[in-house]
Amino acid sequence: MIPSKYNIVSKIKDSENYFIVNSLHGSADILEPELFEQLQNQQGNLVEFAEKGYLVDPAEEQKLFRKKYLQFLEDREKDEVQIFFVTNYSCNFDCSYCYQAGYELPKQQLNRKVIDAFFTHIGQHFAARRKYITLFGGEPFLNAPAHKELMQYIIEQSTLLGIEVAAVTNAYHLVDYIDILKEGKIREIQVTLDGTGEMHNHRRPLKGGGATFDRIVKGIDLLLENKISVNLRMVVDRENIGNLPDLAQLAIDKGWTASPLFKTQLGRNYELHECQANQQRLYTRLDLYQDLYLLLQQYPHIGEFHKPSFSVSKFLFENGEMPEPLFDACTGTKTEWAFDFTGNVYACTATVGKEGESLGTFYPIDQRFNEAIENWEERDILSIPKCRDCNLALICGGGCASMAKNYNGELNSHDCRPITELLELGIGHYFKD
């Protein structure tokens, strides 16, 4: 027997104890120092260590890996597909960190022919899959009458076809769209709020200037009143992280956090394709979680507003078991696609609209760029050289393909996640009692 290739062992933050997790075998334990020593030296209750998969016969482990890999591929074929539809790249906001700001705006405009071609395409190519559509921009909910009519048409068509619609919006015109949304089959609306009034208005003003906070808050209230789910996203960096306790308090005071229709996410502001004007304010993934760990200790009410994942720590805490092994973290071309109003098809929102990233077209003609698609489809922890021998692989899943390409110049390469360090923090946070 030897230690499993997938053991992740380290010391828990602010504790004398250690943790061990093993995603392939679905085991996790907190180890007191003596037990940790025993495991390290392969002494003590070796039978129990073997039962939990911390000590293994390598040939047996390889068999289990194969079995779970095939299961993962099979399950993914049955997963729901998220189909993004970019209705325009223009936006009425001038956010200080917008990664799309450097994109050249196409000359085409959304029209009914493109929308019809989109529905025909997904009807043909995703007929057998469970799916939902997410409207994306730019800003999809612009208030020009012709555009609004087209948005209404998309929502009506989806509803007729029984396909749920979600949207990612800056939420400024939600008040003008609520009547259309009320009639649709709406899964959720993702709204970005970067803090309380002053901070948010500073980071996310209207183009040409002007506050946006109050209208967004009103839009969120309206959605919840109309029983439409809200996914509130705060894009965080060092500039606004200090405002998180105040935003959390605002959401609690408004009664949002008490609603089962309200959830939150923290989006790390990171360099995507365009250079950020102010690089120093960006967080690495680990730095962000380190600050969140401290903030949660100082302001526990943040936990009512948002519970950070700290890799699989939150899952482990809430479910009492490990998630299934993740052989591929990237959903692009597998359970995610992105279409835009110019008629192009992309793998996901990280590549949509980016020159050289199109994987085909659905309008005016339907065509697939097979080689490029296969390149995306084959990417997982077995195709990425660095991931094959990585003990973190079944939690990390190889990271984001688009980021990997940005950093390493090729898709089939690694985008490493600081899994061990995140678990040190997260197990420290969630299991401190």
Ligand code: SF4
């Ligand atoms: S490339 Fe990155 S952003 Fe796109 S689906 Fe994959 S993980 Fe997500």
Ligand code: SF4
């Ligand atoms: S991307 Fe990096 S951390 Fe993730 S599995 Fe591959 S080598 Fe390991």
